[in-house]
Amino acid sequence: MKTLTIIDTFGFFFRSFYALPPLKSKQGFPTGLLTGFINFINNLVAEEKSDYIVFALDSEGPSFRAAIDPNYKAQRPTPPEDLQKQLPIAIDWIEKMGFKTLQKEGFEADDIIASLVKCAKQMGIKVKIVSHDKDLYQLIDDEKVVLYDPIKKEEIDEKRAEQKFGVPVKLIGDYLALVGDSADNIPGVKGIGPKTAAKLLNTYGSLDAIYAHIDEVTPPRVRTLLEQGKESAYLSRKLVALRDDVFESCSLEEYHLPQINPIIKIADELMDYDITAILRKLKATPLIKKQGAKIEFEAICLDSEEELFKVIDAIPKEAIVAFDTETDSLNTKVANLVGFSFAFNEERAYYVPIGHNYLGVGQQVSLDSALKAIKRLFEHKIVGHNLKFDLSLIYRYDIEEITDFADTMILAWLSDPGSSVGLDSVAKRVLDHDMIAYKDTVKKGEDFSNVAIDTACRYASEDALITYKIYFKLLDTLRSQNAAHLIDEAKEVEFPFVNTLIAMERAGIKLDIAFFEKLRKESEERLKELTQKIYELAGGEFNINSTKQLASVLFEKLKLSPLKKTKSGYSTDETTLQALKDKHPIIAYILEYRELFKLKSTYIDPLLKYAKKDTNHRIYTSFVQTGTATGRLASKNPNLQNIPVKTEVGRQIRYGFIAKDGYKLLGIDYSQIELRLLAHFSQDPALVQAFQEDRDIHLETAIKLFGPDEAHAKRNIAKSINFGLIYGMGSRKLAQTLGISTKEAKEIIESYFSAFPTVKNYLASIENFAKKYGYVETLLRRRRYFDFAAANGAQLAAYLREATNTVFQGSAADLIKMSMNAIDKIIKNEALPAKMLLQIHDELIFEVKEDVVEDLAQRFASIMEHIYPLRVPIKCSIGIAHRWGDLK
Numbered sequence: 001m002k003t004l005t006i007i008d009t010f011g012f013f014f015r016s017f018y019a020l021p022p023l024k025s026k027q028g029f030p031t032g033l034l035t036g037f038i039n040f041i042n043n044l045v046a047e048e049k050s051d052y053i054v055f056a057l058d059s060e061g062p063s064f065r066a067a068i069d070p071n072y073k074a075q076r077p078t079p080p081e082d083l084q085k086q087l088p089i090a091i092d093w094i095e096k097m098g099f100k101t102l103q104k105e106g107f108e109a110d111d112i113i114a115s116l117v118k119c120a121k122q123m124g125i126k127v128k129i130v131s132h133d134k135d136l137y138q139l140i141d142d143e144k145v146v147l148y149d150p151i152k153k154e155e156i157d158e159k160r161a162e163q164k165f166g167v168p169v170k171l172i173g174d175y176l177a178l179v180g181d182s183a184d185n186i187p188g189v190k191g192i193g194p195k196t197a198a199k200l201l202n203t204y205g206s207l208d209a210i211y212a213h214i215d216e217v218t219p220p221r222v223r224t225l226l227e228q229g230k231e232s233a234y235l236s237r238k239l240v241a242l243r244d245d246v247f248e249s250c251s252l253e254e255y256h257l258p259q260i261n262p263i264i265k266i267a268d269e270l271m272d273y274d275i276t277a278i279l280r281k282l283k284a285t286p287l288i289k290k291q292g293a294k295i296e297f298e299a300i301c302l303d304s305e306e307e308l309f310k311v312i313d314a315i316p317k318e319a320i321v322a323f324d325t326e327t328d329s330l331n332t333k334v335a336n337l338v339g340f341s342f343a344f345n346e347e348r349a350y351y352v353p354i355g356h357n358y359l360g361v362g363q364q365v366s367l368d369s370a371l372k373a374i375k376r377l378f379e380h381k382i383v384g385h386n387l388k389f390d391l392s393l394i395y396r397y398d399i400e401e402i403t404d405f406a407d408t409m410i411l412a413w414l415s416d417p418g419s420s421v422g423l424d425s426v427a428k429r430v431l432d433h434d435m436i437a438y439k440d441t442v443k444k445g446e447d448f449s450n451v452a453i454d455t456a457c458r459y460a461s462e463d464a465l466i467t468y469k470i471y472f473k474l475l476d477t478l479r480s481q482n483a484a485h486l487i488d489e490a491k492e493v494e495f496p497f498v499n500t501l502i503a504m505e506r507a508g509i510k511l512d513i514a515f516f517e518k519l520r521k522e523s524e525e526r527l528k529e530l531t532q533k534i535y536e537l538a539g540g541e542f543n544i545n546s547t548k549q550l551a552s553v554l555f556e557k558l559k560l561s562p563l564k565k566t567k568s569g570y571s572t573d574e575t576t577l578q579a580l581k582d583k584h585p586i587i588a589y590i591l592e593y594r595e596l597f598k599l600k601s602t603y604i605d606p607l608l609k610y611a612k613k614d615t616n617h618r619i620y621t622s623f624v625q626t627g628t629a630t631g632r633l634a635s636k637n638p639n640l641q642n643i644p645v646k647t648e649v650g651r652q653i654r655y656g657f658i659a660k661d662g663y664k665l666l667g668i669d670y671s672q673i674e675l676r677l678l679a680h681f682s683q684d685p686a687l688v689q690a691f692q693e694d695r696d697i698h699l700e701t702a703i704k705l706f707g708p709d710e711a712h713a714k715r716n717i718a719k720s721i722n723f724g725l726i727y728g729m730g731s732r733k734l735a736q737t738l739g740i741s742t743k744e745a746k747e748i749i750e751s752y753f754s755a756f757p758t759v760k761n762y763l764a765s766i767e768n769f770a771k772k773y774g775y776v777e778t779l780l781r782r783r784r785y786f787d788f789a790a791a792n793g794a795q796l797a798a799y800l801r802e803a804t805n806t807v808f809q810g811s812a813a814d815l816i817k818m819s820m821n822a823i824d825k826i827i828k829n830e831a832l833p834a835k836m837l838l839q840i841h842d843e844l845i846f847e848v849k850e851d852v853v854e855d856l857a858q859r860f861a862s863i864m865e866h867i868y869p870l871r872v873p874i875k876c877s878i879g880i881a882h883r884w885g886d887l888k
Helices: 009-019 032-047 064-068 081-096 109-122 134-139 158-165 169-179 194-204 207-212 220-228 230-240 262-272 277-284 286-290 305-313 367-377 387-395 408-415 423-431 453-480 485-507 513-538 547-557 574-579 586-612 648-655 673-682 685-692 697-706 715-726 731-738 742-755 757-773 793-829 850-865
Strands: 003-008 052-056 100-102 126-130 145-149 154-156 298-301 320-327 337-343 348-353 381-384 405-407 509-511 622-624 634-636 663-670 775-777 783-785 834-840 843-849 876-881
Touching: 003 009, 003 109, 009 032, 009 081, 009 109, 032 081, 032 262, 032 277, 052 109, 064 230, 081 100, 081 262, 109 126, 109 134, 126 134, 134 145, 134 158, 134 169, 154 158, 158 169, 169 194, 169 207, 169 230, 194 207, 194 220, 207 230, 220 230, 230 547, 262 277, 298 453, 305 367, 320 367, 320 387, 320 453, 337 367, 337 453, 348 453, 381 387, 381 453, 387 405, 387 485, 405 408, 405 485, 408 423, 408 453, 408 485, 423 453, 453 485, 485 622, 485 793, 485 834, 509 586, 509 843, 513 586, 513 648, 574 586, 586 648, 663 793, 663 850, 673 685, 673 715, 673 757, 673 793, 685 697, 685 757, 697 715, 697 742, 715 731, 715 742, 715 793, 731 742, 742 757, 757 775, 757 793, 775 793, 783 793, 793 834, 793 843, 793 850, 843 850, 850 876
Parallel strands: 003 052, 003 126, 052 100, 126 145, 298 348, 320 381, 381 405
Antiparallel strands: 145 154, 320 337, 337 348, 622 634, 663 843, 663 876, 775 783, 834 843
16 A cells, blocks of 8 residues: 655654754754754655655644634744754755645645545555644544654554543544643633543543533533533634645645655755765665666757758668657647657657747757658657647647657556556656656746756657657567557557547637626626525524534534534535435525535636637637546546536536537437446346347336336336446445435345346456456456555455446447547548537537538447447437537
8 A cells, every 4th residue: 555654844843853952063053953854854765665745834824723713823932043043944955855845825734734634545545644743643543544753753543542642533633622732722621631531532422422411520510610611612622623625636646755865955955064974874775776777878959950850861761759849838729849859769869959048048940940850750650758748739830640659658558557657657667767857957937948958958858768768668568468459459549549639629619608607697696695595594604615614503503413523523515414404494505505606616717717718719628548547538627527417507507618600519429338338248138138129228127126017117226226336336325326225225236136147247257357367458458457465345345346347437438439539530531520529428529510410410420339349239319509508
């Protein structure tokens, strides 16, 4: 299991300062904190037990807790001058060593840490928190989250936490609410000490339970103290509660532990402060030994047309050429070409400067000559890493689409779909090579055009040469994995798919600005109405978007019964609110408010902003081909695949996407494709026959499960079962979905498998194959690997669900990719008045000229239905309309 180490930065610095003697440099500058910090970093990297590391920081301004209680941390003494001198240096060293810091305005490091813990646990990553802060003891969760005391060099688990506080971890927040914390000005309940607090909590089970049974509390003196201090107790609990919702998205990729010992990067500064003992130890650290052998090559700058074409003329005809571009933006629609690099052997690589722009810039190649050179290079087979970016840019310069290319990012993804496929990561994993970091090449606030040409030459040439080496290494890797068929799959499907996606990204989709402006105004007015209604029912104003304040209103003020409690307080998630819907009229308004607020902030406002930037009011999403382990396409900036359709406002958003004048939107959707794949793979006679005879598969299932008399009434139940089993749904999930008991759900599943025994055997065979070989395969035999050896019971069950899901979802992705490639080829070859705009998983959306839309609808649907010979017919549904929302 991977590990994330989170440093409670200021907490660590303060403890380090007081734990060590007052060391000073020869010049008399204090260095005790700095010395302790560097020793800690050396130990951290030497152990090699962490995959990710983050330094959590408090925000520079006051936190949200100061708004709850102005006295919070108001009387903290000024830190010693020697400590204040060292703090900014230590913070600066964190970034210079290549680590990442994380902070957010209005939040403390504890909240950053709690949010990172939540993220890591969702990803199955173990967490080690470097801190001795008692507030963080609330996060301890055996096997998942431990605290680490860097001074005593010991881990603190649930058992040790309970020994310290006298209560289980889940009650530490309530414990702190009772005893308070003088250092942070958290009052607690006056007169209640640690032993009394622990005894009360162990007797009654929680702070709420104590007050619910206040009349039973003995001795009378303690009861009186609790009654007098009730308001203070609940105020204190708000102050000690940790927020775990600081960040909207969840990713740890940028927090990888540096591969080179980070202390090397500040060696000169360590010598300036006379912290030299650590430098003599560095050669013995495992991380230094771990550093990959430096790949030596010659980086050549071609800054004249004569030299450039001389090299190109010398490239052997059969040579494979690795190619990469450097730009001044990551948006290929507006980016300018700053330079490009190429390599056709393992000894040397070349960089061609074109658009560097700084005082004293040297000779460069003109854009026209550079484009001529690129056209010549494209006569060879091209290899690149994330070629969609490079080709999207190059095609803007009227260079014809190329088809003879390979993409090492795609090959790396096919080889290991669960790993990072960025060039730096692949270079390390495949070649054990550490790439020159972009952040070490381009200064903050600048772009590649500001980089000195000689620096750019080395950086860009490395990209091309390493891509060249990775290409051949990955081919060998796939063959050694007995997966050479994936090389063919890449050539036939995944590589051509790059050009298909480029065409879609360039097409964009038109937004009805007036419609969206009206939708935004209506949503703003409705939000105001809902806000006032919620305030009226709550008996006062509060921040509806604050889970803490909402919980306080619902469970303390309105006295509703909480259903579950998280480490940060009572839950107010959707499941909880839905369960409370009939208990108070305020709940329905809160649910509507949340839904509308999310739609407005996530879709309505951002989409309007995107569309207004374009003169044609079109929105251009970016598609991610290698972003999921199943092979499904992803969409970002903006994400147009997740626009909701279950609510009226969600459906209205889709109505705001329109065809341009003289054109119609065409939607073609695979019908029940996963179930057809289930019939194909399992060869279940009943399923196969139902599809071959074009019968209603859900009604057929309902008849088998419930008999003909109840079948029509229970068709939706059968539908839930049909699709649920494909995604590994068990009896508990089915019970939640249908609102029935787990026992009933189990009986229904057993009845289903009795009716379709071949399906049961096939689904079992997926799990057996996955456990035996460590992977599963899709229709086109793409693989997804699972580390069953390191999986515990819960993780094993999750892997098996994902394995089943991958077979069907991944195979559906295979089919639609093949269809998209085939349709894209026809559109381009025949210059059809049509553009493919979007893929929403099993559905394709086109913009087609009105006078041919009916004909092309039938033609495109036929391609999709006959793209691959399944044992059952593939069927598509067709929709034609002016607005996306009318396609269904």
